[in-house]
Amino acid sequence: xxxxxxxxxxxxxxxxxxxxxxxxxxxxxxxxxxxxxxxxxxxxxxxxxxxxxxxxxxxxxxxxxxxxxxxxxxxxxxxxxxxxxxxxxxxxxxxxxxxxxxxxxxxxxxxxxxxxxxxx
Numbered sequence: 001x002x003x004x005x006x007x008x009x010x011x012x013x014x015x016x017x018x019x020x021x022x023x024x025x026x027x028x029x030x031x032x033x034x035x036x037x038x039x040x041x042x043x044x045x046x047x048x049x050x051x052x053x054x055x056x057x058x059x060x061x062x063x064x065x066x067x068x069x070x071x072x073x074x075x076x077x078x079x080x081x082x083x084x085x086x087x088x089x090x091x092x093x094x095x096x097x098x099x100x101x102x103x104x105x106x107x108x109x110x111x112x113x114x115x116x117x118x119x120x
Contacts, residue, residue: 004048005048005049006039006048006049006050006051007048007049007050007051007065007067008050008051008052008053009050009051009052009053009067009107009109010052010053010054010055010057010107010109011052011053011054011055011107011109012054012055012056012107013106013107014033014034014035014036014037014038014052014053014054015033015035015038016106016107017052017105017106017107017109018033018038018040018052020084020085020086020105020106021040021050021052021105022040023084024069024080024081024084024086024105025040025042025050025069026042026043026044027040027041027042027043027049027050028040028041028042028043029041030049033052035054036053036054037051037052037053037054038051038052039051040052050067059104059107059108059109059110060110061110062093062110063109063110066109066110066111066112067111067112068100068111068112068114069111069112069113069114070114070116071113071114071115071116072115072116072117074101074113074114074115074116074117077113078101078103078113081103081113082103085105085106086103086104086105086106087103087104088101088102088103089102089103089104089110097118099114099115099118100112100113100114100115101113
């Protein structure tokens with residue numbers, strides 16, 4: 001049997017990306033990171049980790065893989081993440097009555113904040 005241990009994302013500045021995601025998700029470093037690699041895990045117990053590795057690849061505007069963050073207070077979470085350094089993305093692919101907002105982290109990696117109270 002296998003399970004997802006970590007999701008890996010590229011970053012040109014691993015420390016900056018780690019600082020953003022630690023604050024955004026309430027995660028901590030599993031062990032001390034380096035300039036090239038860090039694994040972040042939930043502060044409060046088990047869960048999927050987030051690994052950040054140095055990358056020089058350009059960010060994909062429509063990524064094949066991205067993170068979905070679930071929240072029952074979507075608007076407040078979007079504002080909190082923007083205050084931490086995320087940016088709103090002008091996303092032309094929103095369906096009618098979308099339950100998600102597309103943001104980009106400090107590295108430009110796209111992710112979504114999903115409204116779990118959405119009835120759509």
